[in-house]
Amino acid sequence: MKKLLILGAGTGGTIMANKMRKLLERDEWEITIVDQYKTHYYQPGFLFMPFGYYNKHDVVKPKTSFIPFGVNVIFREIERIDAASNSVHLKDGTNLRYDFLIIATGTRTAPEETPGLMGPLWHKQIFDFYTYEGASALAGFFKTWKGKELVLNIADMPIKCPVAPLEFVMFADAFFTERNLRNDVNITYVTPLSGAFTKPRASKVLGELLVQKNINIVPDFYMERVDNDKKAIISYDEREIPFDCLITVPVHKGDPVIGRSGLGDEMDFVKADKYTLQQIEFPNVFVIGDAGNFPTSKAGSVVHFQADVLTENLMCAIEDRPLTEKFDGHSNCYIETGFGKGALIDFNYDTEPLPGSFPFPGIGPFGLLKETRTNHYGKLMFRWIYWHILLKGKEMPIDSKMTMAGKKM
Amino acid sequence: MAQKVIAGISVDVNDEGYMTDRTQWTKDIAREIAREEGIELTEKHYSVIEFLREKQAKGETLTIRSVGTSGFIDIKGFYQLFPGAPMKKAAKISGIPKPASCV
Numbered sequence: 358m359k360k361l362l363i364l365g366a367g368t369g370g371t372i373m374a375n376k377m378r379k380l381l382e383r384d385e386w387e388i389t390i391v392d393q394y395k396t397h398y399y400q401p402g403f404l405f406m407p408f409g410y411y412n413k414h415d416v417v418k419p420k421t422s423f424i425p426f427g428v429n430v431i432f433r434e435i436e437r438i439d440a441a442s443n444s445v446h447l448k449d450g451t452n453l454r455y456d457f458l459i460i461a462t463g464t465r466t467a468p469e470e471t472p473g474l475m476g477p478l479w480h481k482q483i484f485d486f487y488t489y490e491g492a493s494a495l496a497g498f499f500k501t502w503k504g505k506e507l508v509l510n511i512a513d514m515p516i517k518c519p520v521a522p523l524e525f526v527m528f529a530d531a532f533f534t535e536r537n538l539r540n541d542v543n544i545t546y547v548t549p550l551s552g553a554f555t556k557p558r559a560s561k562v563l564g565e566l567l568v569q570k571n572i573n574i575v576p577d578f579y580m581e582r583v584d585n586d587k588k589a590i591i592s593y594d595e596r597e598i599p600f601d602c603l604i605t606v607p608v609h610k611g612d613p614v615i616g617r618s619g620l621g622d623e624m625d626f627v628k629a630d631k632y633t634l635q636q637i638e639f640p641n642v643f644v645i646g647d648a649g650n651f652p653t654s655k656a657g658s659v660v661h662f663q664a665d666v667l668t669e670n671l672m673c674a675i676e677d678r679p680l681t682e683k684f685d686g687h688s689n690c691y692i693e694t695g696f697g698k699g700a701l702i703d704f705n706y707d708t709e710p711l712p713g714s715f716p717f718p719g720i721g722p723f724g725l726l727k728e729t730r731t732n733h734y735g736k737l738m739f740r741w742i743y744w745h746i747l748l749k750g751k752e753m754p755i756d757s758k759m760t761m762a763g764k765k766m
Numbered sequence: 767m768a769q770k771v772i773a774g775i776s777v778d779v780n781d782e783g784y785m786t787d788r789t790q791w792t793k794d795i796a797r798e799i800a801r802e803e804g805i806e807l808t809e810k811h812y813s814v815i816e817f818l819r820e821k822q823a824k825g826e827t828l829t830i831r832s833v834g835t836s837g838f839i840d841i842k843g844f845y846q847l848f849p850g851a852p853m854k855k856a857a858k859i860s861g862i863p864k865p866a867s868c869v
Contacts, residue, residue, distance in 0.1 A: 513829070579845075593841050594845045623835055
């Protein structure tokens with residue numbers, strides 16, 4: 358039997374298990390997926406939890422519900438990938454040999470990288486919303502908080518879903534307005550970028566939205582440490598911003614197993630070809646999603662588009678043909694802007710987010726780079742699509758390659 | 767592709783003023799771009815610039831954190847040399863593309 362091994366049963370690993378089980382003959386190929394945790398989180402839902410819009414049942418399901426029949430599941434911790442000898446060692450001493458390997462170990466937040474962040478105020482007045490625990494703790498805190506300084510800080514790039522921090526402050530604006538507390542809550546968005554977002558046109562549109570909503574932006578702020586006594590964040594060039602409630606988007610790193618295995622960069626992201634998704638040294642190792650050092654958003658939509666490319670290229674590699682598919686960096690993000698509206702951006706490695714309509718030119722129903730009610734419903738609908746279509750690797754009516762149709766230059 | 771005359775030499779730049787052909791770069795060009803950014807270059811600056819150009823030539827991803835953990839210079843020192851936005855300013859002065867890490 359030949360063996361396909363998948364590390365990580367998150368979005369990328371689960372989709373690939375579903376796609377590959379359909380394509381590879383059961384009497385020739387054994388597929389195994391390894392993960393240390395049994396719970397699958399709908400991570401886009403974490404944004405909704407602090408405001409009470411979603412609860413536990415909306416974002417938590419068992420991983421096994423989404424892994425197809427005919428795939429072995431091992432819930433154990435990985436010690437090391439030994440790519441030179443085509444094997445993976447688990448913590449308990451088990452050794453798994455493979456013919457092809459998919460690394461889908463994702464990214465994690467590393468608040469320990471910033472001195473003082475996990476100090477006495479952690480989960481009391483300092484919260485992250487990129488973990489289930491952080492989002493839940495913040496939901497409790499917001500129930501009774503009356504102000505005043507609400508500061509959101511992004512510690513460094515890259516981060517998962519670069520629009521989520523923007524959505525957070527816009528949700529906060531709506532949430533405190535609805536509670537008649539907006540005059541008592543001053544919202545400040547502190548970012549290491551030079552503006553609201555990474556790409557020029559989207560940065561301008563989104564930056565103007567923040568101004569309209571009376572949200573302050575502090576750009577080019579690179580956080581060095583948190584002073585728990587002063588309740589302030591301090592940058593490397595000694596600027597200070599005081600807070601009563603700090604929302605942190607901590608430094609992101611790849612899984613430690615990547616570093617231990619010598620396959621990653623200094624942040625433990627796997628070094629891989631951004632077009633073919635193949636690891637740069639080992640042709641039988643492929644990478645999908647947040648685990649890679651791809652210069653695109655770390656987001657579920659990217660994983661979904663990469664899955665089509667990876668499926669094709671993996672089949673090429675298995676059949677000993679040249680790799681035919683290229684990932685173009687396609688990313689597609691709904692952006693909640695509060696008060697029942699949303700925006701949408703669609704872009705790739707070379708094309709920044711542009712205005713227009715999506716997915717059908719001139720018709721939509723979604724509007725690109727503008728606030729509409731339909732975009733908001735698109736985001737809400739997406740949760741159902743995620744659990745029922747996306748994870749199971751079923752067809753979606755959106756091409757993995759970005760198209761210029763419907764976009765205005 | 768836009769052209770710009772820097773230190774008497776015509777070089778290719780993008781719309782944000784970053785040089786697009788690293789082979790056109792000279793120390794004189796670096797000095798002039800630095801002046802536009804309000805920085806007077808010292809030997810320490812040049813050693814960081816050389817370091818960044820080498821890293822970039824190897825195709826490595828450059829971020830403030832990766833420079834700061836390289837052992838060559840710490841983040842505080844990097845900020846002192848290129849105040850405000852060290853990675854962006856240093857890249858511009860070094861004649862290498864704006865780091866693509868901020869996606």
